[in-house]
Amino acid sequence: MLTMFEMLLPLILIVLITLPLIPVFKGKKSISTAKRRMLTHVCCFFAILLVSVFFTATKAHAAMEGAETTVSLGAGLGYIAAALATGLSALGAGIAVAAAAPAAIGAFSENEKNFGKSMIFVAMGEGVAIYGLLISIIIVLMKL
Incomplete structure (x- = not known):
């Protein structure tokens, strides 16, 4: 069970880290x-x-010293692999959409007929995140 100190310490540390950034965000x-x-x-x-x-x-x-462990090293590494597959694919999709969406908006503003073509490229960037999520689901299901 967590003590009150263990629950509040991370919150206090994050507040202490973010407080000096307030003048930066205000433009001072x-x-x-x-x-x-x-x-x-x-x-x-x-x-x-x-x-x-x-x-x-x-x-x-x-x-867990006295308890019997039921999760093997391979299962633990599988869960880490699933988390990395999801996280990195979402990061890649974010980068792809960040590049494709402004171009799609620019193409649409020049000619309204380009909307469908430009949205395909934005959707292809989002597909990367969906593929990563599917891979992580497969990894987790294989570990059960």
């Missing part, structure tokens, strides 16, 4: 300062994330 800081602050805060966020995952994993490992 320059762009170079904003880039530097953003890079520092992203690095701090991932460092805190890694530390919290490490402490959670060691606590879970200590709790």
Whole structure:
């Protein structure tokens, strides 16, 4: 069971990381300062994330010392593969749609007949995410 400290600590750390970014979002800081602050805060966020995952994993490992484990290493790696398939395909689809959608809007604004053709390219970018989701579902179902 989590204690109150363990539940509030990540929330407090995230608030402490995001508070210095408020002047950047309000426009009171320059762009170079904003880039530097953003890079520092992203690095701090991932460092805190890694530390919290490490402490959670060691606590879970200590709790499972006396218990019998039923999940094998292969099943665990399969779940990680499913998560990576979904996450990376969604990231790729986001990049594809970010490039195709403005071009589709530009083509539609020039000629209304280009709407169907341009939406096909946007849908093809979204198809990448659906394929990744299907692959991850297949991986998870094979592990059951």
